Amino acid sequence: MIEVKNLTKMYGEKLAVNDISFTVEKGEILGFLGPNGAGKSTTMNMLTGYISSTSGQILINGKDIFENPKEAKANIGYLPEIPPLYLDMTVDAYLNFMFDLKKCKLPRRAHLDDVCGLCKISDVRKRVIKNLSKGYKQRVGLAQALINNPPVLILDEPTVGLDPNQIIEIRTLIKKLGKKHTVILSSHILPEIQAVCDRIIIINKGTVAADGTADEIAKNITNEHKMTMRIEGETHTASDKEKITEAIRSIEGVKYVRADMEREKGIYDYDIETDGKTDVRRELNKICSKNGWNIMMLQLSDLTLEDIFLKITMGEQIGLEKKGKKSKVRINLVTEGNAEAEAADEKSAEEAPAEKTEDTENAGGDK
C-alpha cells in the first residue's frame, strides 16, 4: 500500500530525515513514535506530497507521489498537525468545499452524513469553525481527511490537545477505521501508540531506530531481559546483600544486578538484567540453594515500550555526553602536560563502566 525507499530530506545543511525505508501493508495501523523534532511530521509531509524529498521514493498504492501526484494524493486522507481549517466557514460549508476539492464522486449528502456521524460532529455542522472547541476542530480535521474514503489515512498527532475522554473516542475511531483503511499515525505518547497500532516505527534523529510490533522491538532491539528476585539471606543484614549481589553477578549471562529496597525485614529485592540469550533462572536457583538462601519471589518483567523508547532516544544522548566528557579530558591532556594525561586516561577508563550502569538504571528506573 505504502512503500518508502531511502527517503531523505535536507533543510539547507540540516539533515531532517535520513534514509528512511519502510512499507505498510493494506489494513495495517502503523505508529510513528519519536521525540519532538525527530522527523515524524517531515516524513508525513513528504508522504502526502506537501513537501518534496531530497532523495528517495514514495509509492502510494503503486503511484509515485512526485511523478503522479494527482493519482497518489487521491488515495490519501491527511490530518496535519494543525488541521487545515478555514475558520470563517461553517463546518458544513468547509466539508462541502473539501468534498469538491477532492473531486469526490460519492453521493454528497449521504457521504457527508456518514463522515460526520463517524467523527461525531453532526450536532455542530451549522456552526462556524472558529467558535468550535479544540476537540471539535480536531474532529472536523479528521472528518476532512475521511472525505472520499481514501484507502490511506495519515494522521499527525491526532489526539494532541484533546481531553482524556476525547482521546479515547478518537482512538476507538482510529481502530475502527483501521479495519477498512491503511493508517499511519504519529505520536509521542507511548500508551496511545501501544493501544492503537499493530506495528511501530520508532524514529529518532531522522532515522528509523526500530521497526516491528511492540514485542518484536522489545526482543530484537534491546536484546535484554529483566527480572526481579526477592532473596532471603542467612543473616538478615546488609552484608547478605553484598554477598548475594556478588554471587548473582558471577552467573554467566547476567549483565547487571542491583539490590533494591528492603521489602520484608532483612530481605531485599534484586533487579537483574540478562543478555536475553541465556536463561539464568536455573542457575540462580542452584546458587541460592548452594548458599542456603531462600527465593521468596521471582518475577520476569520484560521491557515495556516506554523503556525501549527511553533507551533508544536517551541512550544516544548519554552517549553524546560521554563523548563530550572524554573530549574534555583530552583538552586537559593537552594543556596540563603528560603526567596528568595518564591519570586522566585512567580516570576516564574508570568512569566509562560506571556510566554504563547509570545508563541502564535510567532506562529501567522510570518504569
Next chain:
Amino acid sequence: MGAIYRREMGSFFTSGLGYVFLTVFYAFSGYFFYTEVIESGISDTSPMFASMFIMFLFLIPVLTMRLLSEEKKNRTDQGLLTAPISLWEIVLGKFFAAFTLFVIAECIVFVYALILRYLGSVVWTSLIGNFTAMLFLGAAFIAIGIFVSSLTENQMAAAVVSFVVMLIFYLFDETLLIRVKDETFREILTALSFRTRYYEFTKGVFSLSSIIFFLSTAFLFNFLTVRVLEKRRWS
C-alpha cells in the same frame, strides 16, 4: 479549480471584504462620474476611466492581499497542496475569484451609461474600448497582487508591496520617460509602461498589442506564483 473559486467568492462576502471593495469603488467612481462626465458636460467617459486607474491601484491590493498569504499563515495550504489538484488550479481559482469581483465592480459603468443615455447620448465605442482595456489591466494587476501575496505570510506586507509595485508601473509615464537619456532603455520602459498603454485607450485608440501585453503580464505573474508555490515545497 471550481471548488477554490467558489470558496474564495464565498469568503469575499462572509468576511465583508467584498462589500468594502465594492462600496468604496462605487462611491469613488460615482464621484468621478459626476465631476468628470456629468458636471463637465462631456458625454465621453474616457476621463472617468483614467481616474479609475488610480482607484484600482489602491483597491486591487486589498482584494488580493490575503489570497495566498493567509493560507500559508493558517496552514490551510496543507489541505490544498495535499489534495489531488494541480498548483495551476489553486492559483487560477483564486485569480478568477478576484477577477470576478473586479468585473462586478467595473460593470457599474453600464449603469452610468444608462444615466448618460437619459441625459444625452453615449459614445459607445469609447466606453466599450475603455471597459475592455480596464478589464485586461485589472487582470494584470490581480495577477501581480496574487504573486506578491504568495511571497509572504503577512497580509499587510502583501498589500503594501503590491501597491508599491503597481505604483511603479503607474509612474512610468511620459514625464518620467522623457528624462531617460538612453534611447533603447527608454524604449524598453515605454513598452513596459502600464500607464501609457492604458491611456492610449482613454484617448480612443484600441490597441491590440496592449491587450496582449496585459494578458501576457497576467499569465506571467500567475506562472510565477505557481513557481513560488512549487519552490516552497522544495526548500
